[in-house]
Amino acid sequence: EAQVTQNPRYLITVTGKKLTVTCSQNMNHEYMSWYRQDPGLGLRQIYYSMNVEVTDKGDVPEGYKVSRKEKRNFPLILESPSPNQTSLYFCASSLGPGTNYGYTFGSGTRLTVV
Amino acid sequence: SQKIEQNSEALNIQEGKTATLTCNYTNYSPAYLQWYRQDPGRGPVFLLLIRENEKEKRKERLKVTFDTTLKQSLFHITASQPADSATYLCALDMRYSTLTFGKGTMLLVSP
Numbered sequence: 001e002a003q004v005t006q007n008p009r010y011l012i013t014v015t016g017k018k019l020t021v022t023c024s025q026n027m028n029h030e031y032m033s034w035y036r037q038d039p040g041l042g043l044r045q046i047y048y049s050m051n052v053e054v055t056d057k058g059d060v061p062e063g064y065k066v067s068r069k070e071k072r073n074f075p076l077i078l079e080s081p082s083p084n085q086t087s088l089y090f091c092a093s094s095l096g097p098g099t100n101y102g103y104t105f106g107s108g109t110r111l112t113v114v
Numbered sequence: 115s116q117k118i119e120q121n122s123e124a125l126n127i128q129e130g131k132t133a134t135l136t137c138n139y140t141n142y143s144p145a146y147l148q149w150y151r152q153d154p155g156r157g158p159v160f161l162l163l164i165r166e167n168e169k170e171k172r173k174e175r176l177k178v179t180f181d182t183t184l185k186q187s188l189f190h191i192t193a194s195q196p197a198d199s200a201t202y203l204c205a206l207d208m209r210y211s212t213l214t215f216g217k218g219t220m221l222l223v224s225p
Contacts, residue, residue, distance in 0.1 A: 004157075033212060033213075035215075040217075041217070042203075042215055042216065042217035042218065043158070043203070043215040045212060045213075045214075048212050058212065088155070090157050090158070092157075094213075097145075097207050097208070097212055097213065098145050098146070098207060100146065100163065100165070101163075102148055102150075102160030102161075102163055103148075103150075103158075103160060103205075103213060104160065105157030105158050105159070106157055107156060107157050108155065108156065108157050110155070
């Protein structure tokens, strides 16, 4: 089954403790992206990657890091999480912008930073 | 920058009626305009995509129209069912930049 897999589904952590949210896709998509979703603010892009070793900032990249060492994986790293990063996070993959193709989203990771 | 407007108020309709949701945007028309469905706490699910040179697209009970003059897309669900209740997001693909989402409109279909 074609899918984007995110882990963990839920995570509670303390301020300053580094964490990684994993994202993997099995569709051989070149494009991958991370979004966060907050009430009243909608989906906001954090980082995206057009291909292996190519990443770029989205609208809200502060406090986040990403890497794209392999085509299928695009982990999101919070080096020093803070309470304002409490949010619902989604990973997505696609053939890319302008390709007449929709995005496939993961099931989400609900992160709470206390 | 591109601004996307979707009605923030929930749309309440009765089962069997046609639901119509609106997506307006500013500035340049996108290469593609996409519609997604999102259930609470779940990831968005891709529904339909319409190109800038297309006026209308259909898929089963779904219809999307795209008017680049008005800078507007309409999303219709005919013969709506309670299972159609969800938040619907429109998204703009500008071709050379990444997908930008509207905040979505909640649809509530009552039996």
